[in-house]
Amino acid sequence: MCERLSDIQFVTSSASMQRALDALLLAARSEAPIMLRAEIGSEVTALARLAHDNSRHCNRPFLALSCHLMTELPSGALAAVSGGTLFLDEVGDLAGTLQTKLVHLLDGLATQGEMTRVISATKRDLTQDSCEGHFRKDLFFRLNVLEIRIPPLRERPEDILPLARALIASLSTDLGRPAPTLSEEAAAALLQHPWPANLREVKNVIERALLLWPGDALNLDAFSEIMPMNDHRRYRIGDDVTLRDLDREHISRLMTRVRSLQSAAAILGIDKSTLWRRLKQYRPEPGAAVQPGKTR
Numbered sequence: 001m002c003e004r005l006s007d008i009q010f011v012t013s014s015a016s017m018q019r020a021l022d023a024l025l026l027a028a029r030s031e032a033p034i035m036l037r038a039e040i041g042s043e044v045t046a047l048a049r050l051a052h053d054n055s056r057h058c059n060r061p062f063l064a065l066s067c068h069l070m071t072e073l074p075s076g077a078l079a080a081v082s083g084g085t086l087f088l089d090e091v092g093d094l095a096g097t098l099q100t101k102l103v104h105l106l107d108g109l110a111t112q113g114e115m116t117r118v119i120s121a122t123k124r125d126l127t128q129d130s131c132e133g134h135f136r137k138d139l140f141f142r143l144n145v146l147e148i149r150i151p152p153l154r155e156r157p158e159d160i161l162p163l164a165r166a167l168i169a170s171l172s173t174d175l176g177r178p179a180p181t182l183s184e185e186a187a188a189a190l191l192q193h194p195w196p197a198n199l200r201e202v203k204n205v206i207e208r209a210l211l212l213w214p215g216d217a218l219n220l221d222a223f224s225e226i227m228p229m230n231d232h233r234r235y236r237i238g239d240d241v242t243l244r245d246l247d248r249e250h251i252s253r254l255m256t257r258v259r260s261l262q263s264a265a266a267i268l269g270i271d272k273s274t275l276w277r278r279l280k281q282y283r284p285e286p287g288a289a290v291q292p293g294k295t296r
Contacts, residue, residue, distance in 0.1 A: 008166045009046040009199060014156035020148055021050075027146045028054040035143055036121040038150035041200030044089060044121040047150065052085040057117050060084035067094040073101050083114030091143065092124035092135060099136045106142060118143065153195040153202070157279050158261050163199065164190050167206040168218070175210055183219040188249075191279075193226045251278060 012018055027034050028051040038044050045064050052062045061084035063077055068090040078086065086109075088094075094102065109116045120143045129135040153160060165182060172179035182190075195201050209222040237246070254264050265272040 007046050007050075008163065008170060009043045010050070011162050011166050012156070012159050013162065014151065014159050016151040017156055017159065020150050023146075023148050024051055025054055027051065027148065030146070031115055031117065032145040033118045033120070033143050034145070035126075035147045036119070036150055037123075037147060038121055039123050039152045039198055041197035042150050042152065043199045044150070045087065048085070048087040048089075048119045048121065051119055052087075052117070055085070055117060057083065057085050060114075063087065064089060067091050067098075070094065070098060073098060073105060075105075078105060078109075082109070082116055085117040085119060088118070088120040088143075090122060091120040092122035092126050092129060096136075099139050103136065103139050103142070106139075153198045154280075157191060157276075160191055160195070160202070161187055163202055164206060167203060168210065171203075171207050171210055177210070177214065178216070180210070180213070180215060181217045183217050185220045186218050186223055189220060189223050189226065247278070251275070 010021060012021070024034070024036075024047060034048075034051060036044050036047060038047075048064065049062060052058060061081045063081040063084065064087040065074070065077075066089045088102075106118065109118075124135075126135050126140050126144065130137045130140040153163075161182075164187075168182065169179045190202075190205075197204075205223060205226055208225075209218050213219075213222040251264070251268070254267060261272050261275055265275040268275060
């Protein structure tokens with residue numbers, strides 16, 4: 001086995017993400033097709049590559065194909081991946097005629113002397129799509145032998161700041177600049193953002209901040225594109241502000257300096273599940289703007 005598990009994608013202290021990674025590594029040892037259920041921006045190619053690198057196919061070719069808007073199956077490239085791993089990203093978006101061709105292709109791969117491993121990924125509910133006739137049932141059952149759900153970033157807030165800091169260090173090295181620190185207010189803003197595009201969005205936001213803000217610290221202004229209107233305000237006890245806003249501010253600041261939800265919950269004197277519900281409640285919806293001094 002090649003045993004590769006070093007990408008920033010795999011930085012996690014989330015129990016749900018760790019379970020998904022454990023399931024993926026366990027599935028990698030088999031020959032069964034793997035289906036990754038993941039939202040947009042979840043960097044599924046890195047996950048598929050992880051499975052490939054921890055399988056018996058690790059020294060053979062790895063081919064990743066994006067099925068979105070694909071007009072033809074690249075037969076030459078598919079022939080070259082024999083004995084390796086074929087990754088089909090956004091397989092749920094594959095056109096009907098190409099679904100039929102893919103079935104025949106997989107039949108052909110199965111008859112070859114060296115088995116080709118198939119991993120696919122989709123953000124769609126292919127169970128429903130297959131029942132409604134939008135996706136071939138035989139193809140669905142062929143690909144969906146081992147299904148692994150990748151939890152979106154909004155379901156694992158404890159991973160947001162470690163991922164952001166790891167990206168700051170990595171991208172700063174790539175850009176040839178010293179890695180800046182992350183201010184307390186900026187960290188709170190990152191924690192409150194819902195990250196609809198998941199890790200891909202985190203990478204884009206961090207890279208933009210590093211390119212535009214050359215100082216020793218990244219503050220709130222470096223992340224203005226993800227911030228609702230009232231995120232620039234820091235509340236103080238005695239201000240004309242609701243208890244809800246004070247609670248949200250206190251939790252946000254606390255989460256910037258503790259290592260886990262469990263630690264934060266212990267400091268606050270509440271259950272971890274209660275803290276998670278509050279974080280979810282306080283996180284603004286994508287595109288929503290909250291007026292200063294108002295609650296949602």
